[in-house]
Amino acid sequence: MTRILIFVIACACAVAVVALAQPAPASAGWCWPTCSAYGYLGPGTSTNTGCWYSSGEVCGYYGNWFNVGISKTCYPGCDWNFNTTGVVLYGFENHDRIRGRYTAKGAETVYVRPYELGMSGTLRAQVTWYGGPASQLNAAGIG
Amino acid sequence: MSGKRKAAVLLVVAALAIVAAVLVTRGRASQDGARMSNRGGPAIAIRGLRMKLAPISSGHLLAVRHGRALYRMQLADGTPCFGAGRAADLGTPGSVVCGHGGFPSGGDPVLDISVYEGTRRDVRELSLFRAEGFAADGVAAVHFLRPNGDVALSIPVSGNVYSASNVPHGPIAGVSAVDKDGKRMWRSP
Numbered sequence: 001m002t003r004i005l006i007f008v009i010a011c012a013c014a015v016a017v018v019a020l021a022q023p024a025p026a027s028a029g030w031c032w033p034t035c036s037a038y039g040y041l042g043p044g045t046s047t048n049t050g051c052w053y054s055s056g057e058v059c060g061y062y063g064n065w066f067n068v069g070i071s072k073t074c075y076p077g078c079d080w081n082f083n084t085t086g087v088v089l090y091g092f093e094n095h096d097r098i099r100g101r102y103t104a105k106g107a108e109t110v111y112v113r114p115y116e117l118g119m120s121g122t123l124r125a126q127v128t129w130y131g132g133p134a135s136q137l138n139a140a141g142i143g
Numbered sequence: 144m145s146g147k148r149k150a151a152v153l154l155v156v157a158a159l160a161i162v163a164a165v166l167v168t169r170g171r172a173s174q175d176g177a178r179m180s181n182r183g184g185p186a187i188a189i190r191g192l193r194m195k196l197a198p199i200s201s202g203h204l205l206a207v208r209h210g211r212a213l214y215r216m217q218l219a220d221g222t223p224c225f226g227a228g229r230a231a232d233l234g235t236p237g238s239v240v241c242g243h244g245g246f247p248s249g250g251d252p253v254l255d256i257s258v259y260e261g262t263r264r265d266v267r268e269l270s271l272f273r274a275e276g277f278a279a280d281g282v283a284a285v286h287f288l289r290p291n292g293d294v295a296l297s298i299p300v301s302g303n304v305y306s307a308s309n310v311p312h313g314p315i316a317g318v319s320a321v322d323k324d325g326k327r328m329w330r331s332p
Binding site for chain 1: 227228238249250255259267332
């Protein structure tokens with residue numbers, strides 16, 4: 001019963017925090033899967049847009065990004081510490097490298113600016129499946 | 144109330160107390176690894192966060208290490224956030240993590256915000272670009288592990304933060320936390 005309650009609360013929190021990862025309305029941006037929905041990022045997921053990895057990655061177009069953020073839910077389940085078993089890497093990439101930070105947390109909102117990753121210039125915002133089952137998340141980049 | 148009924152009530156109360164204690168401590172016998180003694184300095188203004196509905200306006204500087212500033216912040220609803228940025232640009236974190244589960248907790252004594260890098264498209268093998276993060280009381284060092292489990296880098300924790308000026312080349316497959324006796328407290332993944 002308690003686990004169900006925590007799961008319900010976690011889902012509610014996740015729904016609440018998805019908005020936090022959204023770019024400001026007036027900003028040019030990239031969202032995945034859309035700016036108001038969650039998608040499942042697993043080993044077979046791809047935007048088919050020439051991302052660093054041919055599968056298991058979603059990425060935006062090349063541009064000068066201000067930041068990229070994700071909101072990840074507890075799917076397929078969170079433990080007591082809101083950890084899921086799905087690990088993702090979020091950050092940026094260019095023609096030479098992909099950089100980012102890992103997270104496996106559900107009900108969490110994160111964002112990072114390119115300079116934090118030691119990157120600048122024309123980049124692609126990216127979120128990559130790294131391990132475990134698919135993660136349910138919303139990704140957004142502000143240009 | 145009869146003796147049997149009193150005993151039954153006491154039994155139920157005791158059971159509820161045990162359940163509550165387990166929930167509060169999340170099953171941990173100890174609170175070690177669930178606190179951060181470093182509360183940071185006085186509140187400072189936080190600028191440059193362009194996240195819709197994320198009204199972080201102030202935070203506390205926990206430490207400056209190797210030219211990096213590490214912050215503790217909070218959303219208006221009380222959700223704790225942690226961030227980092229250039230020390231030369233204090234008050235302007237370049238990255239933020241806001242977790243509704245809170246940090247730290249008994250089973251989660253490390254919040255690693257290290258940056259990883261990959262230069263090969265055919266394998267998901269990432270190395271460190273920068274190593275830094277936050278750790279709960281009781282964590283003496285954070286270890287970065289090779290795929291075979293060897294320790295590639297050990298960073299001592301001071302003031303609930305860790306940071307390295309240099310990182311080794313080569314693949315990193317996990318992070319672990321050890322206490323002052325070198326006993327592993329946590330590992331991810």
